[in-house]
Amino acid sequence: MLIYLDNAATSFPKPEAMYAFMDQFYRRAGVNPGRSGYDLCIEAGQLVEDTRRLLAGLFGLREPHHLTFAYNSTDALNLAIFGLLRPGDHAISTTLEHNSVIRPLNHAARDLGVEVEFVPFGADGFVDPDDIAGRFRSNTRLVAVNHASNVIGTVQPVADIGRLCRERGITMLIDASQTAGKVPIDLEAMNLDIVAFTGHKSLFGPTGIGGLCLRNGVQIRHTRAGGTGVRSVEPYHLDEFPYRLEYGTVNLLGVAGLHAGVTWLLERGQHTVHEQEMRLITRLRNGLRSIDGVTLYCQDDLRDHIGVLVFNVDGYEAADVGTMLDVDHDIACRTGLHCAPLLHRQLGTESIHGAVRLSVGPFNTEAHIDAAIEAVREIAATRRPAPSVVPAAQR
Ligand SMILES: Cc1ncc(COP(=O)(O)O)c(C=O)c1O
Numbered sequence: 001m002l003i004y005l006d007n008a009a010t011s012f013p014k015p016e017a018m019y020a021f022m023d024q025f026y027r028r029a030g031v032n033p034g035r036s037g038y039d040l041c042i043e044a045g046q047l048v049e050d051t052r053r054l055l056a057g058l059f060g061l062r063e064p065h066h067l068t069f070a071y072n073s074t075d076a077l078n079l080a081i082f083g084l085l086r087p088g089d090h091a092i093s094t095t096l097e098h099n100s101v102i103r104p105l106n107h108a109a110r111d112l113g114v115e116v117e118f119v120p121f122g123a124d125g126f127v128d129p130d131d132i133a134g135r136f137r138s139n140t141r142l143v144a145v146n147h148a149s150n151v152i153g154t155v156q157p158v159a160d161i162g163r164l165c166r167e168r169g170i171t172m173l174i175d176a177s178q179t180a181g182k183v184p185i186d187l188e189a190m191n192l193d194i195v196a197f198t199g200h201k202s203l204f205g206p207t208g209i210g211g212l213c214l215r216n217g218v219q220i221r222h223t224r225a226g227g228t229g230v231r232s233v234e235p236y237h238l239d240e241f242p243y244r245l246e247y248g249t250v251n252l253l254g255v256a257g258l259h260a261g262v263t264w265l266l267e268r269g270q271h272t273v274h275e276q277e278m279r280l281i282t283r284l285r286n287g288l289r290s291i292d293g294v295t296l297y298c299q300d301d302l303r304d305h306i307g308v309l310v311f312n313v314d315g316y317e318a319a320d321v322g323t324m325l326d327v328d329h330d331i332a333c334r335t336g337l338h339c340a341p342l343l344h345r346q347l348g349t350e351s352i353h354g355a356v357r358l359s360v361g362p363f364n365t366e367a368h369i370d371a372a373i374e375a376v377r378e379i380a381a382t383r384r385p386a387p388s389v390v391p392a393a394q395r
Contacts, residue, residue: 003331003368007361008150008178008308010200010207014261018204021260026253033252035229048250051259052242058262059176059195060186061213068212068245069255073177073198074100076212079245080173080194081105081144083220087113089141094127095120095342096146096156101175102342105144115139118342125154125298133164142171147185148178151338151357152298152347153281153308155183162191171218177201181265182274182306193218199254202273202361204261209254212245220245273362277307280360280369285309287373293380297347297355310338310355313376315383318349321356321376329375333358 004012025047031038034045049064056064070076081104085091093105095118108114117135121127132143143165148155158174165172173194176185180197181204187195195213199205214220225237226247238244265273285299293314299305313321322335336354337344344350358372 001330003329003364003371005358005360005364005368005372006332006334007364008201008357008359009334011202011204011361013363014204014206014257015264017264018206018257018260022206022253022257025256030252032229032249035249044252047259048252048255051255051262054259054262055197055211056213058181058185058266059197059213060188060190061195061215062188063216063241065241066214066216068214068242069250070196070210070212070245071208071251072200072210073175073196074210076196076198076210077101077144077173077175078104079223080196080212080220081108081142082223083245084142084171084173084218085112085114086141088139090115090117090137090139091142091144092117092119092132092135092140093144094118094132094146094156095346096125096127096149096152096154097144097340097342098146098150098175098177099339099341100177101144101146120346121154121343123298124301125149125152126304127156127161129157129160129164132161133168136164136168136170140168140170142173144173144175146178147174147176148183148306148308149340149343150178150308151310151340151343151355153178153305154298155179155304155306158192159190162193165193166191178306178308181262181270182277184270187213187215194220199258199261202265203258204265205258206254206261209251209258214241214245222247268362274306276362277360277364278302278305280364280366281305281307281309283366284358284360284369284372287369288376291373291377291380293383294376297349307360308357309359310357311376312349312352312355313380313383316379317352318354318356321379324379325356325372325375328378329371331372331375 053064109116162172171193181202198210200207228243318335325331334357
């Protein structure tokens with residue numbers, strides 16, 4: 001039986017209620033939402049607006065129509081970054097970022113002439129808000145921070161960074177891909193301007209749906225144009241929300257699944273789910289750190305963490321450990337750079353092709369964790385001797 005420890009990639013399985021609701025809703029009312037006045041169309045449109053409200057409530061967004069649906073957080077982050085930045089701007093981010101932030105920022109630097117800086121994190125895995133504020137310039141328009149690292153799991157002090165940004169009128173964006181649904185997010189109370197989220201991780205929706213929350217007053221342009229279903233006579237894309245950043249038919253099936261996933265989460269309790277995951281990851285951390293030859297990264301103190309950890313086994317490439325976990329132990333994990341090359345460069349793990357990541361979800365049990373610890377113990381016990389160095393003259 002597969003032990004799934006790759007929940008940071010996508011949560012799996014999903015709650016049964018999510019599968020059931022997607023099937024029922026799409027069979028019964030899977031029409032184009034909000035485009036016409038017949039009953040099914042109104043019902044489909046209502047689900048979209050209910051989901052907007054549900055998510056706005058979850059993120060402390062006062063204006064639900066400022067929640068834009070997108071395909072996933074990558075799409076949402078692109079909408080935000082290219083909707084905000086202009087030639088000559090300065091943007092600050094961190095080395096904790098996912099390529100969903102790094103690459104759009106690099107494109108903005110190369111293609112728009114935006115200056116971009118990536119601030120390193122400390123040895124404990126956290127960025128220091130003052131390190132970010134120390135780089136503010138008169139032309140700094142954006143600070144973009146990964147709320148929780150998808151590699152080392154540290155939850156960043158985004159409210160403190162947000163406060164510093166707010167004092168300077170700089171837009172503060174968080175990538176909440178790993179935290180939405182797990183770590184409380186209150187856009188207003190935490191001084192955030194933009195929150196980008198994905199539906200298929202800890203919101204327990206399907207893939208292909210995510211979004212962007214925009215605090216009232218954030219100056220953002222649309223970067224695409226198309227149908228909105230309303231005011232069709234307008235020759236250009238509408239500026240009003242929610243249409244400003246939404247283009248074409250929304251992913252209704254995805255919205256239905258996201259609605260059911262979030263409803264399930266709220267019934268179970270965000271805190272309960274997070275606590276359970278932290279109990280499991282603590283057990284895993286304790287087990288792995290007792291194994292000779294295993295190196296863990298930034299896992300000494302698990303306060304302000306999510307249920308994600310990375311490690312390496314001496315003498316093995318991360319990918320080999322992943323293959324052994326899969327083939328010999330039926331454990332699913334993720335190896336490599338985890339789309340976070342700057343982080344691995346800073347950890348010194350880039351040159352050894354990354355690390356092995358295990359990440360838990362609400363359907364994992366202590367038995368899964370114990371099996372993973374025993375599997376890594378077995379792999380570490382059989383580790384290859386370090387390659388002996390052959391003098392150049394004998395090669
Ligand atoms: C921190 C972070 N940002 C962005 C993403 C991209 O999410 P998606 O593939 O849903 O766009 C991920 C997903 O792995 C992530 O962990």
